[in-house]
Amino acid sequence: MRTVIIILVILIVLILAYTQMNKTENKSNSDLTDTKNSSKEIKGTIFYHEDDFGQVEIIPNENFDRLIKEAENVKDFSEKHFDGGGFTDMYVREESGLKLEERKIKVSELNEILSKLSVEKHTIATTGIRPDEMLSENTFGYGENYNGLFFDFNQDIVSNIWISGRLDVNDEKLISVLNEIGTKWNLLLMDWNSLELIDLKNKEQIKKYVK
Known part of the structure; x- marks a missing residue:
């Protein structure tokens, strides 16, 4: 037992x-x-560096005066805080003004125009400091890693459009597409890297900027 x-x-x-x-x-x-x-979930087919978001942005023409003033502020700040090897302080841009989403641009409308670039379209984008670090929610991109035209959206309405690097596309084709976008929705391109403000309804301004 x-x-x-x-x-x-x-x-x-x-x-x-x-x-x-x-x-x-x-x-x-x-x-x-x-x-x-x-x-x-975070595996994407196109990538933009997080620092490139909004550095070359496409926004409503109503922001023209504000952008001119802000560009002057950035220039003054840069001159005052450059020590010969780098900047001693960081400038935070003023983001007030009319938002792009107020234009009510539909994703399908923008995609129809951007398809004329004849570069690859990507519906899954990642961002961060290296590819696939984090998913960029509701973001489409045209081009390739580091070099593309991107936009994000909310409920089928475009929220932001920006360019990262330089698109590998024929200059005339890029000029035509940017001009069509600018003319259709009365938009500007603001390049915060070079402090250039371009009226996208003006083909000559775009040509000078692109070339």
């Missing part, structure tokens, strides 16, 4: 140990699956 009890105790211990081992293994497999799924 005593021997039977001992055997039963040993069997119970083995069953408990086996059950715990299976739980641990299943959790590990689940964690691995979650990790893989997480990686898939």
Whole structure:
């Protein structure tokens, strides 16, 4: 009888140990699956560096006077805080004014024009400091990593349009597309890197800027 009890105790211990081992293994497999799924979620087909967002932006013409003033502020600040090797302080731009989303530009309308660039369209974009670091929600891009025209949207209405790097596309084609966008929605291009403000309804201004 005593021997039977001992055997039963040993069997119970083995069953408990086996059950715990299976739980641990299943959790590990689940964690691995979650990790893989997480990686898939941020896997994009085009990338823009986070510092490029809004550096070359396309915005409503109503912001013209504000942009001129802000460009002057940036220039003055840069001159005062440049020590020969870098800047001693950081300037935060004023972001007031009419937002692009107020134009009610539909994603389908913008895509129709941008397709004339004849470059690859990407519906999954990532950002950060390196490709696939984080997903850029509701963002489409035309071009390639680091060099493309991007826009994001909310409920099928375009929120922001910006350019990262330089598109690998024929100059005349780019000029034509930018001009069509500018004319259709009365837009400007503001390049905060070079402090150039371009009226996209004016083909000559665009040509001078692009070339």
